[in-house]
Amino acid sequence: MAKFLLSLHVLAAIVAIGPVTVAASMFPRRARAALEASGGATERAEAAASVKLLYRITQVYALLGIAVPVLGVGLAQVMGVMGSAWLITSLVLTSIAALVLLVLVLPRQEAVVAALAGEEGADAAQAAGGLKLLAMSTGIFSLLWAVVTVLMVVRPGSSTGA
Template identity: 45%
Template sequence: MAEVFLTLHVLAAVLAIGPIAVAGSLFPRYASRDHEEGREPSASGLLHRICRGYAFAGLAVPVFGLVTGILLGVLAQAWLIASIILTALAAALLALGILPAQRRLLAGRAAGEETGPAVSRLHMLTGFFNLVWAAVVVLMVVRPGA
C-alpha cells in the first residue's frame, strides 16, 4: 500500500508543483511585457490562474507524502522533517508572496501603475520557491541519514 501512496505523492508533485514552477517563473516576464506594450494581461492572467489553480491541487502532495511517511515509518527521520519544513516554506511563499504579488501586478497593470520593482521582487520569490522545491527533491532522493 505504501507504494501506491508513494506513487500518488510523486505524481501529485510532478503534475501540481511542476506547472506552478513553470507558470510562476514565466509570469513576471509576461506581466512586464503586457505592461510595457500596453496590452491586456491575457498571458500573465492565464499564468496567474494556472498558479492559483494548481496551488489547490498541490495540497495533495503533502497529504500523500504524510500518508506514505506513516506507512513507511519514517516520520521521525531528519530528512523527512526537513522536507516537511521546506514544503511548508514553499507553501507560505506561494500563498503569502507569489500569488498576492501576481494579483497586485495584474491589478496595478489595470490601474496603470509602475510595475518594475514588483516584477523584480516576484522574480526573486519564484526563484526561491523553485530552489526550495529542488532542495525537497534532493532530500527525498538522497535521504541523508536514512
C-alpha cells in the same frame, strides 16, 4: 499500500508542483512585457491575457499541490519514517515554500493582473516596481522545491542505499 501512496505522491508532485513552478517563474517576465507593452490594443490585450492565464495556473495548481505533502505524510506514516531528519527538513522546507507562494508570489501576481485590467486602486507603476521581488520570490520557491526533491531522492541516513 506504500507503493500506491508513493505513486500518488510522485504523480501529484509532477502534475501539481511542476506547473505551478513553471507558471510562477514565467510570470515576472511576461508581466514586465505586458506592463511595458506599447503596441496596439490587441497586443496589450494578448499580453494581459497571457499574464492572467499564468496567474490562474499558479492559483489552481498551488491548490492542487496541497495533495503532495498530504500524501507524503501518509506515505511516511506507512513507511514508519515520520521522525527522520530528512523528512522533517522536507516538511519544513515545503511549509516555507507554501508561505513564499501565498505571501509573496500570489499577492504580487494579483496586483499585476489588477493593474493590467485597469481595476480601480491598482497602480501599474507599483506593480512593475514589485516585479524584481516577485522574480526573486519565485526563484526561492523553485529552489525550495528542488531541495525537497533532492531530499526525497537521496534521503540522508536511509537504509535503502539511495
